[in-house]
Amino acid sequence: MKKAAIQLLPILLTFLTVWYLLSNVNMEEHLRIEKRIANIGEKVGQYYIKHITSEKREITSHEITDIIDKVKNRICENNNIDPRTIKIHIISSNDINAFALPGGKIVINAGIIKCSRSVEEIAGVIAHEIAHIEKKHTMKILTRLVVMNAIVKMISSTIGRIRAETLKFLSTTAYSRETEEEADETAVQYLNNCKIDPAGFANLMQRLSIREPVIYQKFTFISRHPNSEQRAIKILEKRNATTIKYQSILDNPSEWSKITKTIN
Amino acid sequence: MKRETSSKPIILDDEAEKASFAYLMSMLIVIIGIPLPIINVIGSIFFYIANRKKTYFVRFHAMQSMLLHIAVILVNSVGLFWSISVLTGHAAASNLYFSYIATAIICNIIEIVTALYAAIETRKKKDIKILFFGALSESILTKNN
Numbered sequence: 001m002k003k004a005a006i007q008l009l010p011i012l013l014t015f016l017t018v019w020y021l022l023s024n025v026n027m028e029e030h031l032r033i034e035k036r037i038a039n040i041g042e043k044v045g046q047y048y049i050k051h052i053t054s055e056k057r058e059i060t061s062h063e064i065t066d067i068i069d070k071v072k073n074r075i076c077e078n079n080n081i082d083p084r085t086i087k088i089h090i091i092s093s094n095d096i097n098a099f100a101l102p103g104g105k106i107v108i109n110a111g112i113i114k115c116s117r118s119v120e121e122i123a124g125v126i127a128h129e130i131a132h133i134e135k136k137h138t139m140k141i142l143t144r145l146v147v148m149n150a151i152v153k154m155i156s157s158t159i160g161r162i163r164a165e166t167l168k169f170l171s172t173t174a175y176s177r178e179t180e181e182e183a184d185e186t187a188v189q190y191l192n193n194c195k196i197d198p199a200g201f202a203n204l205m206q207r208l209s210i211r212e213p214v215i216y217q218k219f220t221f222i223s224r225h226p227n228s229e230q231r232a233i234k235i236l237e238k239r240n241a242t243t244i245k246y247q248s249i250l251d252n253p254s255e256w257s258k259i260t261k262t263i264n
Numbered sequence: 265m266k267r268e269t270s271s272k273p274i275i276l277d278d279e280a281e282k283a284s285f286a287y288l289m290s291m292l293i294v295i296i297g298i299p300l301p302i303i304n305v306i307g308s309i310f311f312y313i314a315n316r317k318k319t320y321f322v323r324f325h326a327m328q329s330m331l332l333h334i335a336v337i338l339v340n341s342v343g344l345f346w347s348i349s350v351l352t353g354h355a356a357a358s359n360l361y362f363s364y365i366a367t368a369i370i371c372n373i374i375e376i377v378t379a380l381y382a383a384i385e386t387r388k389k390k391d392i393k394i395l396f397f398g399a400l401s402e403s404i405l406t407k408n409n
Binding site: 001003004007008010011015018019020022023025026027 | 339359360362363364366367370371395396399400402403
């Protein structure tokens with residue numbers, strides 16, 4: 001056994017030396033990892049948008065898209081984010097939902113716009129989804145799903161359902177409690193930086209909490225996703241910790257309700 | 265990495281074939297389309313158990329092949345779990361990670377070449393002892409005897 005132990009030493013040393021020498025080569029740069037991941041993200045995002053718009057119509061009315069883009073630009077410009085890297089798609093769906101996709105794509109359903117009472121509420125949603133993109137949550141979730149699906153694919157033949165299930169997962173409960181909290185926290189920072197009142201975001205969360213199943217409202221620990229009421233409280237706590245003088249997005253706030261009524 | 269023993273015991277054709285097959289198991293399993301690396305180890309373990317009552321020459325090579333596969337599977341397992349951590353966002357895709365994967369690939373190539381060389385040489389009735397794995401196999405088999 002002593003002989004084996006002595007012989008193990010050169011093997012271990014060779015292994016560690018090769019590993020050390022290779023670690024001095026900047027592989028990330030040589031393999032252009034960042035660029036490749038960004039390209040994959042872009043393609044994946046486009047793929048899902050194509051899938052969504054093949055089933056539901058994309059709303060392109062300038063009345064609404066101009067305001068949404070104005071909000072997006074204000075958030076991006078005040079938070080050192082290139083607005084060209086974020087693309088918002090408004091989808092004609094009554095589901096009260098918004099979600100981020102890889103490649104800087106955000107899907108906002110008409111349902112959540114109709115449900116909002118001010119543009120500040122939607123600004124909160126946009127800031128939250130931008131935070132998911134900037135913190136690379138979407139790409140991490142998608143990679144995890146791809147790995148899981150690859151395993152499923154190896155042991156079963158459910159490939160056909162994967163695309164739909166992945167999209168359903170991405171648009172609903174894909175994010176963990178920690179990830180959602182991080183995105184909320186970042187969203188409040190983004191909103192504060194561009195002087196948009198996060199109270200709007202908190203109000204929307206508060207109203208959405210009423211629609212959540214009672215079991216999740218009462219026993220939050222059984223859900224990996226944080227409940228909306230708790231999120232609203234935390235957003236307000238963060239908002240109240242600052243003394244920023246917020247500025248309204250629209251010159252005439254009542255304009256928003258007129259616009260939301262025109263969405264079909 | 266490899267060296268031959270000076271002693272030349274009488275080895276029968278059947279023994280040489282069995283000893284050679286111990287190394288070829290991993291290649292055969294990959295060829296027949298089961299790319300799960302753990303299969304190699306399981307195959308080697310079964311091969312060793314099935315031949316544990318055979319001559320020392322066969323047992324030695326079955327043990328050496330098994331230990332070689334176990335070592336590589338350990339290196340690969342670290343790489344696999346590290347890769348899953350990177351893919352799920354729990355670890356960074358750092359230079360250290362990429363260099364480990366490259367080192368693991370080199371290890372796998374060395375293992376395949378070594379196993380092939382050992383398979384050919386043992387088929388020629390030559391007793392091949394791989395650095396560390398040979399000594400460890402000898403040590404285990406001597407203890408068991």
